[in-house]
Amino acid sequence: MVDDVIVGAGIIGLAHAYHLAIRGRRVAVFERSPRARGASTRNFGMIWPIGQPFGPRRELARASRSIWLQILVESGLWHEQSGSLHLAYHDDEAAVLEEFASLSRDHGDPVELLSPRQVHQRAARVKGEGLRAGLLSNAEICVDPRQVVADLPGWLHERFGVRFHFGRRVIGVEPGSIHAGSERIQTDRVWICAGDDLDSLFPDQYQALGLVRCKLQMMRSAALADGSRMGPMLAGGLTPRHYESFRACPSLPALRQRIARETPWFDEYGIHVMASQNGLGELTIGDSHEYGDAIEPFDQARIDDFILAYLHTFLDLPELAIASRWHGVYVKHPAEVYVTIKPIEGVVGVTGLGGAGMTLSFGVAQRVVQETLS
Numbered sequence: 001m002v003d004d005v006i007v008g009a010g011i012i013g014l015a016h017a018y019h020l021a022i023r024g025r026r027v028a029v030f031e032r033s034p035r036a037r038g039a040s041t042r043n044f045g046m047i048w049p050i051g052q053p054f055g056p057r058r059e060l061a062r063a064s065r066s067i068w069l070q071i072l073v074e075s076g077l078w079h080e081q082s083g084s085l086h087l088a089y090h091d092d093e094a095a096v097l098e099e100f101a102s103l104s105r106d107h108g109d110p111v112e113l114l115s116p117r118q119v120h121q122r123a124a125r126v127k128g129e130g131l132r133a134g135l136l137s138n139a140e141i142c143v144d145p146r147q148v149v150a151d152l153p154g155w156l157h158e159r160f161g162v163r164f165h166f167g168r169r170v171i172g173v174e175p176g177s178i179h180a181g182s183e184r185i186q187t188d189r190v191w192i193c194a195g196d197d198l199d200s201l202f203p204d205q206y207q208a209l210g211l212v213r214c215k216l217q218m219m220r221s222a223a224l225a226d227g228s229r230m231g232p233m234l235a236g237g238l239t240p241r242h243y244e245s246f247r248a249c250p251s252l253p254a255l256r257q258r259i260a261r262e263t264p265w266f267d268e269y270g271i272h273v274m275a276s277q278n279g280l281g282e283l284t285i286g287d288s289h290e291y292g293d294a295i296e297p298f299d300q301a302r303i304d305d306f307i308l309a310y311l312h313t314f315l316d317l318p319e320l321a322i323a324s325r326w327h328g329v330y331v332k333h334p335a336e337v338y339v340t341i342k343p344i345e346g347v348v349g350v351t352g353l354g355g356a357g358m359t360l361s362f363g364v365a366q367r368v369v370q371e372t373l374s
């Protein structure tokens with residue numbers, strides 16, 4: 001008998017395990033794969049509060065970031081408080097960054113506008129030619145998603161006694177128990193953190209939520225040969241189109257219109273270009289966004305080409321060698337930052353964090369656990 005069974009060892013399952021275990025509860029996590037292989041291992045590793053709109057969502061991201069930091073320090077997992085740097089090479093991009101900086105000041109969450117010379121001091125690989133401005137934020141943290149998802153289970157086990165059962169698919173959930181293979185395990189509560197798997201457990205309830213599936217193409221480079229560090233995590237001029245936090249900027253529509261007119265393929269494939277660098281010196285580069293029925297099982301070489309061509313407009317990386325390519329899938333709700341289902345007594349499902357699941361994981365899990373157990 002355990003107090004809590006968690007279905008899924010992605011970051012949402014791990015965050016729930018943490019918040020339950022610190023309450024002294026006996027927690028067991030069941031993961032169908034030998035190790036988690038979903039969105040949580042396939043992302044940039046960007047803890048990215050700057051992408052969340054001012055107000056409650058930014059506060060949630062900030063709270064989540066604090067918990068992340070505490071865990072990263074305590075567990076000794078690699079991370080870098082590198083911050084983020086958005087770059088502007090067009091007047092409309094610079095206008096958006098200026099407006100964003102002003103809004104940030106108004107909300108008491110200031111960021112710094114940098115001149116091209118200041119950008120170069122922070123990030124020597126950023127191209128100076130045509131650069132108008134940079135927007136520096138100190139809040140963002142870089143983790144290595146592959147390492148975090150592989151190593152956090154060991155830490156949760158050693159520190160809190162959380163038990164992990166890898167290669168064990170949960171095939172049924174009832175009040176007070178789950179079925180994993182032929183085994184029935186008794187538990188007080190079940191927390192379903194199954195990511196984009198909406199078909200296996202309680203499919204009707206998930207179906208009713210109206211979640212949208214999104215596929216993203218990504219790449220990782222070999223370590224930079226000279227051992228150099230990139231500095232802050234980088235986002236090019238396409239990125240303000242993507243994050244809700246920039247929607248309050250009056251110049252954003254003009255930026256959007258120019259991109260749609262001059263380079264429509266970026267809209268067609270939902271491309272914006274960001275890069276993070278892990279502790280080994282490798283760059284994680286992406287990404288694209290294809291939704292719903294447009295999703296094919298096949299990755300498109302032209303999408304990678306568009307991403308890389310854009311990356312080279314702002315990063316001086318002549319030696320860049322791509323070491324791996326993959327895609328990831330997440331589910332997202334059109335309006336809510338995450339969704340929960342309570343299909344039967346004692347069972348909660350949590351998903352739908354879209355492209356902000358790494359950022360928000362520990363904050364959302366804290367809230368869901370608090371609300372459910374209080």
Ligand SMILES: Cc1cc2nc3c(=O)[nH]c(=O)nc-3n(C[C@H](O)[C@H](O)[C@H](O)COP(=O)(O)OP(=O)(O)OC[C@H]3O[C@@H](n4cnc5c(N)ncnc54)[C@H](O)[C@@H]3O)c2cc1C
Binds near residue numbers: 042
């Ligand atoms: C390419 C990409 C880039 C991203 N970049 C970022 C980023 O930089 N920053 C950020 O904040 N967010 C980012 N995100 C979003 C973030 O990765 C996701 O929101 C988050 O990882 C979702 O976590 P999850 O635990 O819900 O899902 P998952 O990571 O998919 O985990 C679900 C787990 O449940 C397991 N499972 C499912 N069903 C069962 C079952 N029946 N029994 C047992 N196990 C089961 C699966 O095997 C899986 O391991 C990105 C996403 C993608 C795809």
